[in-house]
Amino acid sequence: MNAEVRPIRTAAESGLIEAFEAARAALPGGETAARLREDAFRAFAAKGLPNRRVEEWKYTDLRAIMREARPLVVTLSEADVAASRDLLPFGDVDAVRIVFVNGRLAPSLSQLNDAPEGIRIVLLADALAADAQHALLLEGAPADNAAIALNTAFASDGLMISVDEGVSVVKPIHVANVQTGGAHAAYGRVLVSVGKGASLTLVESHSGDPAGHQTNTLIGLDLADDAKATHLKLQDEGLGTLHLATFAARLAARSALTSVSLSSGAAAARQQVFLAFKGEKATADINGAGFAGGRRHLDSTLVIHHEAPGCASRELFKTALDGEARSVFQGKIVVQPVAQKTDGKMMAKALLLSNDAEADAKPELEIFADDVVCGHGATVGAIDDELLFYLMSRGLPKAEAEALLVQAFVGEVLESVEHDQLRDALSARAERWLRERD
Amino acid sequence: MLSIKNLHASIEDKQILRGLDLEVKAGEVHAIMGPNGSGKSTLSYVLAGKDDYEVTEGSATLDGQDLFAMEPDERAAAGLFLAFQYPLEIPGVATMTFLKTALNAQRRARGEAELPTPQFMKLVREKADSLSISTEMLKRGLNVGFSGGEKKRNEVLQMALLEPKLCVLDETDSGLDIDALRIVSQGVNALRAQNRSFVVITHYQRLLDHIVPDVVHVMAKGRIVRTGGAELAHELEARGYADYLEEAA
Ligand SMILES: Nc1ncnc2c1ncn2[C@@H]1O[C@H](COP(=O)(O)OP(=O)(O)OP(=O)(O)O)[C@@H](O)[C@H]1O
Ligand SMILES: [Mg+2]
Numbered sequence: 114m115n116a117e118v119r120p121i122r123t124a125a126e127s128g129l130i131e132a133f134e135a136a137r138a139a140l141p142g143g144e145t146a147a148r149l150r151e152d153a154f155r156a157f158a159a160k161g162l163p164n165r166r167v168e169e170w171k172y173t174d175l176r177a178i179m180r181e182a183r184p185l186v187v188t189l190s191e192a193d194v195a196a197s198r199d200l201l202p203f204g205d206v207d208a209v210r211i212v213f214v215n216g217r218l219a220p221s222l223s224q225l226n227d228a229p230e231g232i233r234i235v236l237l238a239d240a241l242a243a244d245a246q247h248a249l250l251l252e253g254a255p256a257d258n259a260a261i262a263l264n265t266a267f268a269s270d271g272l273m274i275s276v277d278e279g280v281s282v283v284k285p286i287h288v289a290n291v292q293t294g295g296a297h298a299a300y301g302r303v304l305v306s307v308g309k310g311a312s313l314t315l316v317e318s319h320s321g322d323p324a325g326h327q328t329n330t331l332i333g334l335d336l337a338d339d340a341k342a343t344h345l346k347l348q349d350e351g352l353g354t355l356h357l358a359t360f361a362a363r364l365a366a367r368s369a370l371t372s373v374s375l376s377s378g379a380a381a382a383r384q385q386v387f388l389a390f391k392g393e394k395a396t397a398d399i400n401g402a403g404f405a406g407g408r409r410h411l412d413s414t415l416v417i418h419h420e421a422p423g424c425a426s427r428e429l430f431k432t433a434l435d436g437e438a439r440s441v442f443q444g445k446i447v448v449q450p451v452a453q454k455t456d457g458k459m460m461a462k463a464l465l466l467s468n469d470a471e472a473d474a475k476p477e478l479e480i481f482a483d484d485v486v487c488g489h490g491a492t493v494g495a496i497d498d499e500l501l502f503y504l505m506s507r508g509l510p511k512a513e514a515e516a517l518l519v520q521a522f523v524g525e526v527l528e529s530v531e532h533d534q535l536r537d538a539l540s541a542r543a544e545r546w547l548r549e550r551d
Numbered sequence: 552m553l554s555i556k557n558l559h560a561s562i563e564d565k566q567i568l569r570g571l572d573l574e575v576k577a578g579e580v581h582a583i584m585g586p587n588g589s590g591k592s593t594l595s596y597v598l599a600g601k602d603d604y605e606v607t608e609g610s611a612t613l614d615g616q617d618l619f620a621m622e623p624d625e626r627a628a629a630g631l632f633l634a635f636q637y638p639l640e641i642p643g644v645a646t647m648t649f650l651k652t653a654l655n656a657q658r659r660a661r662g663e664a665e666l667p668t669p670q671f672m673k674l675v676r677e678k679a680d681s682l683s684i685s686t687e688m689l690k691r692g693l694n695v696g697f698s699g700g701e702k703k704r705n706e707v708l709q710m711a712l713l714e715p716k717l718c719v720l721d722e723t724d725s726g727l728d729i730d731a732l733r734i735v736s737q738g739v740n741a742l743r744a745q746n747r748s749f750v751v752i753t754h755y756q757r758l759l760d761h762i763v764p765d766v767v768h769v770m771a772k773g774r775i776v777r778t779g780g781a782e783l784a785h786e787l788e789a790r791g792y793a794d795y796l797e798e799a800a
Pocket of ligand 1: 562587593
């Protein structure tokens with residue numbers, strides 16, 4: 114017998130199916146968009162929520178974590194917009210800010226018309242109405258990935274940003290996502306293309322109240338030849354939120370990407386990074402810092418595809434864990450036969466501040482070219498007692514000495530942010546975690 | 552100032568200190584010399600409160616306060632300072648940040664106000680200058696990329712800044728070149744005061760030419776086996792420890 118076993122739907126899966134049926138007619142885009150959404154949702158529904166028997170989700174069993182599907186917010190209330198103001202980070206950073214509250218654009222908080230010269234910011238709904246169907250296609254990332262498929266199916270409010278050839282945008286573009294009010298689901302999708310020789314700083318933030326929200330965000334970034342992009346992410350969701358995030362970047366020849374993220378929030382978070390090197394001599398630096406206490410769960414999953422010669426990729430992820438928190442780092446570097454002279458290095462370090470915290474790391478290399486330098490490593494350790502004693506012997510109380518050592522640990526990641534105000538804001542967030550350890 | 556009575560301490564069930572007595576009065580400089588492995592660093596760690604060591608018997612008080620009832624940071628705030636034989640490197644913690652955090656932590660513990668940054672900077676610059684420590688070094692991670700001698704000078708800088716009552720220097724002279732030895736000794740001598748005492752652990756009589764001790768002790772196998780004046784150091788220099796090793800056995 115070879116009968117296919119039809120899985121019994123969980124409450125969350127049934128809820129998602131109902132939600133898609135209810136929402137589909139009103140989702141933006143023409144026929145093609147509707148078909149792409151349908152395909153994506155079917156791909157999801159065929160397999161359901163991934164569980165620990167699915168290799169890529171082994172440490173983050175989404176079926177167990179996601180008990181039910183939260184409702185979408187159809188119309189954004191003024192009260193929620195007002196409440197979101199206090200939850201917005203980077204308030205004093207000089208940036209072009211576009212704010213989504215509960216997955217919906219909040220025009221009164223956004224500066225859609227203040228885009229600097231040479232950059233176009235279009236709402237996803239408008240782009241889809243004008244038939245820019247590629248907004249729903251994401252090359253270089255697996256379409257059947259549950260988080261991506263759900264985003265493609267449901268995304269309604271989002272942005273398409275393009276920077277013209279040769280234009281350097283100095284002011285950062287800050288896409289802020291805030292969740293507030295009753296527990297809900299929010300999908301966000303931002304697609305960015307940076308033209309030849311152009312440059313851009315993109316900041317994304319995720320924050321909110323402690324309700325059990327479910328967020329699913331996707332950023333697609335296309336770098337043309339010689340383009341440069343800096344990507345900063347603050348994941349500071351409320352502590353009840355389930356955060357699923359995808360960052361997919363395609364790099365053309367000699368382009369350069371720097372990405373720094375700080376994960377300090379969410380009950381459970383999975384951030385997926387897919388990089389594809391498409392042109393020669395491109396470089397990418399992906400750095401992440403994370404903090405978790407309580408019973409929180411932080412997953413960073415990276416897949417780096419080297420598909421062109423002479424490119425360099427660097428990943429450094431540092432996580433400090435307290436309480437019964439758990440971190441997962443999965444990093445895979447794939448080097449195709451054409452990608453000679455690839456230089457790829459990946460490192461994950463976890464610092465355990467309690468005996469009940471746990472860090473898992475799964476690095477993988479798949480190398481099909483012979484002239485490459487690739488390496489990865491992972492370390493898990495506790496605070497060094499000798500260093501702690503040295504600091505205490507100088508008068509630092511234990512908690513303060515520990516905080517200083519944790520700060521030193523993640524400092525390496527946060528210091529890679531070149532923008533002073535943004536770096537200071539991230540450091541301040543790190544300091545707050547060290548006081549609260551939540 | 553410091554009063555140690557019948558101190559016994561062990562590490563991993565290995566007895567290191569075996570009934571050590573030491574009295575240091577305010578304003579005095581005591582030197583402790585003794586063969587490798589006799590327990591000199593152990594004594595300094597036990598006083599500072601390193602928790603690898605277990606005190607099995609005896610007492611130690613600093614101006615009447617029971618040291619063993621306090622955490623290491625409380626001992627520091629009470630006025631104890633240990634210059635480490637092997638200062639540690641802490642990448643990511645700038646030396647300047649560390650100095651400021653330490654000074655303010657101690658001030659807070661003593662109920663004093665924190666020092667405003669400009670005043671603090673001025674103070675550090677002054678003290679660092681006198682120890683030939685450059686501003687560039689202060690910006691680096693704590694002891695990171697410091698040479699052996701620079702690390703020792705940095706220990707003395709911390710001492711000068713924190714102004715402790717009792718300074719324990721564990722082989723601060725080891726690894727110093729001739730000029731650095733003079734600079735460090737001057738730094739220590741500048742701190743000598745009526746209400747401040749020193750316990751200087753060293754292998755070399757040479758240091759004691761610069762920092763002239765009031766009392767010299769010989770330590771062997773976990774005890775003080777002989778006590779004398781500055782001349783005792785010269786005698787040890789000439790004859791070595793052979794006599795004491797037999798006596799203590
Ligand atoms: N962690 C440890 N485990 C076991 N034995 C130890 C440990 N630390 C120190 N000892 C032992 O304790 C004894 C005393 O060591 P200590 O470092 O106090 O000697 P010292 O007098 O400072 O020597 P030196 O002059 O070489 O600095 C030595 O025999 C040493 O091997
Ligand atoms: Mg020693």
